[in-house]
Amino acid sequence: MNMQKMLNGFIIIFLIINMGLFLFLHQREVTRYTLSNERILQLESILEKNDIYLLDHLPDFYPKSKLRVSMPTDMEKELVEAFFQNEEARFTISANAHTHETSKERLTFDQVNEKGRVFYGSSEPTFITKNLLGHEKSKTAHDFVKAMTLGKGKYELTDQRDGDDFSIYYYNERFLGELIFSNETIVRIEEEGVTEARAIRYVPQGFVSNPFELFPADEALYKFMSYIRAFEDTTLTITDLDLGYAMGKSALENVIWMEIEPYYRIKLSTGQTYFINAYTNEIYRP
Structure with missing residues (x-):
């Protein structure tokens, strides 16, 4: 009887330890791929000093695989x-x-x-x-x-x-x-x-390859700021910022399928849209 109680106790302790470890690893993962409040405030401050205002939230940047699509x-x-x-x-x-x-x-x-x-x-x-x-x-x-x-x-x-x-x-x-x-x-x-x-x-077929690390959303916005301020000096308002998959270039002829990559999409109040490759942090304007 005592042995059974001890065994049950060990099982409960084991489950508690594993649950705690899971929560710890999960929280570490969330922290790693989510911008801290300090980084968000720093980003907003730098953008505003450059007359750029952000009205949307910043997406998380967990690693993502490429997406295969057919024509x-x-x-x-x-x-x-x-x-x-x-x-x-x-x-x-x-x-x-x-x-x-x-x-x-x-x-x-x-x-x-x-x-x-x-x-x-x-x-x-x-x-x-x-x-x-x-x-x-x-x-x-x-x-x-x-x-x-x-x-x-x-x-x-x-x-x-x-x-x-x-x-x-x-x-x-x-x-x-x-x-x-x-x-x-x-x-x-x-x-x-x-x-x-x-x-x-384009017809989605499924995700391929192992997930790749993404550039954080704030680095994408710093890239956008440097790019846009090279030729545009008016006040800008970013109304939408999201993360998804996009065709970085025109589809090739006579291909059956393509692998497309994740991009940050930046929309301005003027209606202009810009894309930044989340793998490379390179800007793309369709």
Whole structure:
């Protein structure tokens, strides 16, 4: 009986030690890949001295693997059928694109610059009726994203820009917890409905290779500050800073798949967007 009690006691002590070790290692990992308050305050101070203001949080920078994606799937036939159904559409071929057009709507499929990108245009706003509330417009934009992508991939709203009589919604796909900046659908909604949209989706296949260390978010912002202040001296406001996967250069022709890398995406209040490679800390402007 005493031996059983001793054994149970040893088991409990063993579990407590292992739990404590796990919590210690987890906290050390969090501390290693999360900026301290001191570093954040120092960053904000230096940015403000250079007339740059940060309105968003700083993402963690845990090591990440590369993401393998294949070229966009040809959805021309399916999209034309889904949007126009039985309505007769005029089909034209140019040097760069295929266009299907009815009296009110138009779908254009890029064949050269970004093969797989789809453009939608409407001479008469569609999909919503006049004077919907903001949250209803947001839902309509989300529904339109599903229509443009044929329901493939899980998209989430990552930005919204509002004008006097229109709103532009920016969506990115999230794959296994990671944003894919290269998979983007943009929808413009005016007072009476959807007037424009564009979309492209590279097909995610999975993560490859061992995770690589990333540059911390503050070092990426210092890089951005040095870059932008070389030619721009006006006050700048960073409204969004996030971490995801992006195509650092144009997709190559006649390839089946590519490996894309993690990037910090910096969005300014002016609408300008900059990318910084999280592996190399090199800046990229599409």
